[in-house]
Amino acid sequence: MRKLLTSTGMLVALMSPAHAEATKIGVITTLSGPAGYLGEQIRDGLTLGLQATGAEFELVVEDDARDPNTGVQVADRMLNEEGIKLLTGIVFSNVSGAVVPETLDAGAIYVSPNAAPSGLAGAKCHPNYFVVSWQNDSLHEASGAAAKKLGYTTAVALAPNYQAGKDAIAGFSREFGGTVTEIYTGVEQSDFAGEMAQIRNAAPQVVFQFHPGGQGIAFLKQYQQAGLLGSVPMVLSEPSYDGVILKAVGPAAVGLTGTTHWNDDFDNAASKAMVAEWAAAFPTTPLTTYAQQAYDTGLLIGGALNKVGGEDIEALQAALKAADFASTRGSFAFGANQHPVQDWYLTSIEADEAGNPKIVTKEKILEAVGDVYAADCKM
C-alpha cells in the first residue's frame, strides 16, 4: 500500500507543470493488466533518467492497456491536442506497431525504451524513430553466443509459439551453432510440467528458454521443482530473468546463466548513480532492465533537450542521433537504423547473504553488435 502511495504521489507531482518552459514528453505505456509492472518500471526509470540530466521536462503519462487502439487514441490526443512532439514509453510491439507510424506521420519523434518490432527496423526505418533498448533478435543471439562460449554443443530451446518466440529460438540457434531441439509452448500456457519431462528425456547439455513475465516465473519455479535446476544448466536472455521475475521466483533462480546488455553491478558512474537513485526512490521494488532502458532513454532525451531544447524538431532529432550521453551500459551508439550498437555480457545468478538470487556480471561475450536489419535501412 505504501508503495502505491509513493508512486502515485510522484506521478501527480510530475504531471503538474514543473516549469514554464518545460518540454512536454508523452509517455504511452502499459499500466493496467498483468503486464502493468513493466509500464511502471519504464515510467519510473524514465523519470529518474530525465531528472538526472537536469532538463526541464513535463511527463504526460497514459495507459495503453496493451491495446493498439487505445495507444493510437492516446497518441492522437497527445500529438494533435496537447502539441507534444516527443513520445516514448511503449512496452509491447503490437502497440508500437500502431502508434509509431502515427507519431512519425505527425512529424513527431518517437524514442523507444523497449519495444522494437523488426518491421520498423529494416527498410521502414525512419529518421525520427529511435530505439534505445535493443533489437529483439540481438537478445537471443547473445544467449546463443554465451552457450557456445561455455562449451555446450547440444541444447533444448523453449519459447512460446508466437512470432517473438520463434525469433528467439532462431536467434539463439544462429549464434549457438550446435544441435538445438526446439520446443514451442502455448501462448497462454502456465504449467510447463510436460516440457520439463521432455527436457529430462532429451537430456541436453544446456537449456535456453524465452518466457517473459508471468510465464517466466512459472517456468523457473517448475524447473527447480522438477529437479532440473541442479542437473541441466540454463541460459536465459534478459527478458526472462528480470529483477521482478527473480524476486517472485526466489532461490529457484540461483545457478542460472543469463545474458544482458546491462546489470546493476556495472562499474560506470552512470549506472552507479542510477542504482543509488532507484534505491532511494523505490526501496522495495527491484530495478529491472526495463527501468534501466527507460533511464537511458531519459538520459538521451534529457541530454538532447539540454543542448537544443524541445522546440526545434530537426535540431532535436540531430541531437538524439548523436547519442551523446553517458549510458548506464558503458558503450552505446546508434547503428544505421538508429537502433543500438552495444556490448553483451554473460552473467550468472548467485545467492546473496539471505539466499535470494542476485545477478553477477561475468564477462563480455559480444562487443559492439548491432542487428541484422540495419543493412536494409536506407536513411
Place this chain on the structure above:
Amino acid sequence: MNHVLEIAGLTKTFGGLTATDNVSLTVNAGEIHALIGPNGAGKSTLINQICGELMPNAGHIHLAGRDITRLPPAERVALGLGRTFQITSLLDDMTVRENLALAVQAREGGNFRIFDRAANRAEVWDEVAEILAASALGPRAGVTVADLAHGEKKQLELLMALSQRPRLLLLDEPMAGLGHLESQQMIDALLAARGDCAMLLVEHDMDAVFALADRVTVLVYGRVIAAGNADEIRANPAVRDAYLGEEDT
C-alpha cells in the same frame, strides 16, 4: 389411397420405457380422429413422432402416401402437416396480427427477402385481415400475445395452424385449461374447420371427443387397445376398464 395419415408399427422407447408400442392407425381425408388414453399413455410422444421432433425406433409414418418417417420437421410441414401445442406455443412479443402474418408467410416455406418490408406485403395482411374477420379474435388483432387470455391463445394457435392450410392437423389437447364457454367456442371452431383438413385430436375432455370425433383410438401404456366410432368405444368393456372406468371412480 384415401388415408391422409397412415402409421404402421410405430415404436419408441426411452431407456427401458416403451412410450409407443407398435402403434398403427390411419386418418382419412376430412375426418376427425380422436386419440384418447390416460395420462402417460404415450399420446404426446406419438404426436411428437408424427411432427418429427422425436424419431421412432421402428415403424413408418406416411403422410398423403409419402413416407415421412425420417424427414425433418420443416419438410413435413411443407407436405401439409400442421399442429397446435398442448401448452400454447406462440410468439409472445408479437401481436395477434403479426403471429398470423408469420404463419401465412411461412406457408410458402418462408423466404429470404432481406430487403422487402414486411409491413408492406399487402397479400399477407389482406389474408390475415380476412382470417381475423371470420374469427372471434377479430377485435383483439392488435393485442400482444403475452396479454391474451388463455382461451384466446388457444384460438390463435388454431387459427395459425389453419392458416397454413394443412392436409392434416394435429391437435394436442386443444381444450386443456379452457372453461366451459371457451371449450364450446373451440368445438365450434373445429367443427367449422372440419372438411378443410383431416384432424388427429388428442383430448381428455370426453364430451368434446364424442362431439367431434368420427373415429376414436384408445392408447394405454403405449398400445392401441381399441379403435372404432364413438359408440363402439363407449361400449367397449376393455376401454371402460382401462380408462373410462377409472374416470368414473
Place this chain on the structure above:
Amino acid sequence: MILLIEQLLNGLQYGVTLFLLAAGLTLIFGIMGVINLAHGALYMVGAFAGAWVSIQTGSFWAGLLAGLVASAIAGVLVELGVMRRLYARDHLDQVLATFALILIFNQSTVLIFGRQPLFTSLPEMFSGSVEIVPGLPYPSYRLFVIAVGLAVAFGLYLLINKTRIGMLVRAGASNRQMVRALGVNIGGLYTAVFGLGALLAGLAGVMASPIMSVQVGMGDEIILATFVVVVIGGVGSVKGAFVAGIVLGMCDTMLRAFLPGLLQQVMPGSEAQALGVGISSMGIYLMMAIILLVRPRGLFAAQG
C-alpha cells in the same frame, strides 16, 4: 515409457486443477443458471490471499487457510451483493455484471498488492521429489495437488450423493423449479453453493500459487479452459466436470508432449513443432467443438 508415465501424472495434475475450478462453476451454472465469468477472479483472490499470508507468516498452511477463507468470503459477498439480483435476468445481463466484477477484482488487487507478482515457496514437507518408478523423480508437491484434487472429488461425491444438501443440489441442477416447490430456503442454498464454488476456486488458486505466477489477471487465463470443461462435462454435472477436467488435462498435456514428435515423422522439425503446438493450443477448443457436435449438451448433461 518413463516419459509417458510422467506426462500422464502431469495431465492428471492439470486435470484436477481444472476440476477444482469447474466443480464450483458447473454447480453455480446448473443450479442458479448464472454464467459467472468472475469465477477466475475468485481463483485469483485465493492465490493472492494465500501467497500474501504465507509470505507474512512463513507458513504455506496458514496461507492455504487464508486463501480458502478469503475466497469463500469474497464468493458470499458477490452472491449477496450482486448475483442475487441476477438470477431472474437473462444470460446477457449476467455476462455484463460478472465482466464488471472481473474489472473490479483485478483493479482492487492491483491497489492492494501492487502490480508485481508475489513470491511463494513450496511447503517444506513437499519441497522434494519422490521416485515413483526407478529413474523418475516426480515433485512431491504435484503429487500432493493430485491427492487434494482427488480427495475433494471424493468429498464432493459424498456431499452430493449422501447428504440432504446434496440432494437439493442435485435436484436443483436438474430442475430449478422443483427445489423451489420443495419449500427449501432457496436463498440460503444459493449462497451456500456459491460460497462452496468460490472456496473450491480459491483452493485451486492456493494450490497453484507455488507452481505458477501469482499475478493480476491470472484467473482470466484459466477461466476459458474451465468453461470448456464445464460445457464438455455437461452443465450442472459435477461428475461431468470431473471426467471432462481429467480428460481435458490429459489430452492437453499429451498433445503438447507428443504431437510435435509425431508430426516430425512427416514434416521438417521446426515446422512440425510450430504446427504441433498450434494444434495443441487449439486442442481443447477443437475437442469441445467435436464433442458438442456429437452431444450438443455435453457428456453428462444434468438438465433434460
Place this chain on the structure above:
Amino acid sequence: MKREYLILATVFLLLALVPFLAAATGQTSWTRLVGQALIYGMAAASLNFILGYGGMISFGHAAFFGIGGYVVGIMYHHFDAGTSFLGVIPGTDQMLITLPAAVLVAGLAAALVGAMSLRTGGVQFIMITLAFAQMFFFLFISLKTYGGEDGIMVRRTNALPGLDMRNRDTLYWVVLCFAAAYYLFLRRLVQSSFGQIIAGIRQNERRMASMGISTFRYKLYAFILSGMGAGLAGALMVNFLRFASPDMMHWTRSGEFMIMVILGGVGTLAGPFIGAGVLFTVETTLARYTEHWMLPVGILLLVVVLTSKGGLMALIRKLTGGQK
C-alpha cells in the same frame, strides 16, 4: 415515423460536424474517438442483429471483425511488397476492392463457424463460438508472414477514387457514411420478412419450426450476414488505425462487443452505437485521470446492469416518455 427520420437526420448532421467542432475547440482527437466509436458501434450492431433480434449469443464475434481487418492488412502487405497472396491473388490498396473482399471472407468464415455452431444452443452455443474464435486467434498469432502477434502495419489508408484518404477528416466522413449506411441496412433488415422470421425464431423456435420454417437455415443466414457486418467494421478499423493485429480477435474483444450491445440496449437499432460510444468515451476519459480506470468502469457497468433493464436505450425511452 416522421419523428424517427428527423432524429436520424439530426444525429447524422451532428456527427458530420464533429471534425469542425473538434477543430473549433482544439480537441481534435475527438474526431478519431468518435470515428473509432462508430466502427465499434457497427461491429456491436452486427452482433446485436443475431444476439438481440435472433437470440443467438455469439461470444466469438471478434473473429469476424479481425478477419475483415486482416483481409485489408494482408492485401496491403502484398501490395506493398509487390507479391501475391498464396502466389495467386495480387495485393491492392483500393478500398473498393478491399472492403468487399473483407466482407466476403468474413462471411465465408461465418458460414463455416455458423454451420457447425448452430447445431447447438444456449450456453453450448456461447462456448462453441468462443472456441472457434480462439482457434482463429491462435492461427493468426502464428502467421509469421503477416507479423504474428506483432500484427501488420498498413502504412497508408486504402485509396478511394476522388478522395484524399490521407486527410483524417475525409477518412472520418467515409467511416460515418459507412456507419450510417449500415444502420439503415440493419433497420431495413429487421423490418423485412426475413427479419420477422428471425425475430420469430428468437421468441419461439419450436413454433417457427412447426410452421415449416427450417430454422437452422434462417439462423445460419442471419449469422453470416452478421459476420459480414463485423468484417466490414474490422476492415474499416484497419483503415482507420492503419494497423491489424491479433488483438482484434482476442476473446476479450468479443466480450467488449457484447458489453457495448448490452450497455446500449439489446435488440434496439441505436443501442449498440450508443453503447459503443458511451463505453469508449468513458474509458478514454477516465484513463486520462487515473491509471486505475478499470475500477470505476467496472463499478459503472455493475450499477447500470443492476439498476436498469434494457440498457441505456431503455433509459432514454423512459426519459423521452416511452416513445421511440
